[in-house]
Amino acid sequence: MNPNHDRNDADAAANRPMSVSEIKDSYAEYADRMRRFEWIDRIVVGRYRRDRFGDVEGRVLDVACGTGTNFRYLPDTVDLVGIDVSPEMLANAEDHLAELAIEGSLREMDAQELEFADDSFDAVISALSTCTFPDPVAALREMGRVCKPEGTIRLVEHGHSDVRPIARYQEWRADAHYAETGCRWTQEPRELVSEAGLEVRDTTTALFGTITTFELAPNRCERR
Numbered sequence: 001m002n003p004n005h006d007r008n009d010a011d012a013a014a015n016r017p018m019s020v021s022e023i024k025d026s027y028a029e030y031a032d033r034m035r036r037f038e039w040i041d042r043i044v045v046g047r048y049r050r051d052r053f054g055d056v057e058g059r060v061l062d063v064a065c066g067t068g069t070n071f072r073y074l075p076d077t078v079d080l081v082g083i084d085v086s087p088e089m090l091a092n093a094e095d096h097l098a099e100l101a102i103e104g105s106l107r108e109m110d111a112q113e114l115e116f117a118d119d120s121f122d123a124v125i126s127a128l129s130t131c132t133f134p135d136p137v138a139a140l141r142e143m144g145r146v147c148k149p150e151g152t153i154r155l156v157e158h159g160h161s162d163v164r165p166i167a168r169y170q171e172w173r174a175d176a177h178y179a180e181t182g183c184r185w186t187q188e189p190r191e192l193v194s195e196a197g198l199e200v201r202d203t204t205t206a207l208f209g210t211i212t213t214f215e216l217a218p219n220r221c222e223r224r
């Protein structure tokens, strides 16, 4: 976490989150563009996705899978389920599954209210997603709930830089960026994880503190 900032001061959007349906509308517009520019993601974020997701096993849930950017980094032995709130993003993810010849199923679903029983998955993964959830702590708790107690939760998140000039630019643009994209780019992923009660097994930061990755244990989550 950036020690100079209180989350709610720096994260201007935290006090007036968009609704799930507004986020859905916003990603309807972005879906094709995100798929077209995926090559940039592969260069910038690909290595962090590979490091965090490359060794998951068994039944795997990709929360807010978007266009399926994570899929290529998963072992081809996994039994994959992807969920996202946006049908347009999921249509692109479906193409991705076919191109990569991966067996998997995709469902339209709100990450904050996952329609799966407790302890359903060996691994729950999610990338660049908590920044868009109206209630990211609720979504993280849901990841903990549906993950088996001996399972693993893996995240690749982005947020507030720990390099002052970059952080200042993010703060200056935070409101406009949120209005354009529904993305809180000054969020503090470590605070969210801690608030959700998930135990950190391992974490790394990269790209001037803007990328934070996690391996989390689900066992400290509050169960309903």
Ligand SMILES: C[S@@+](CC[C@H](N)C(=O)[O-])C[C@H]1O[C@@H](n2cnc3c(N)ncnc32)[C@H](O)[C@@H]1O
Residues within 6 Å of the ligand: 020, 023, 024, 027, 063, 064, 065, 066, 067, 068, 069, 070, 083, 084, 085, 086, 089, 109, 110, 111, 112, 126, 127, 128, 129, 132, 133, 134
């Ligand atoms: C920045 S994209 C990231 C997509 C993908 N995980 C990736 O790494 O490329 C954020 C995704 O979160 C999805 N999303 C936002 N709010 C959601 C919610 N409440 N439930 C499920 N998906 C949601 C959006 O539709 C979008 O696909």
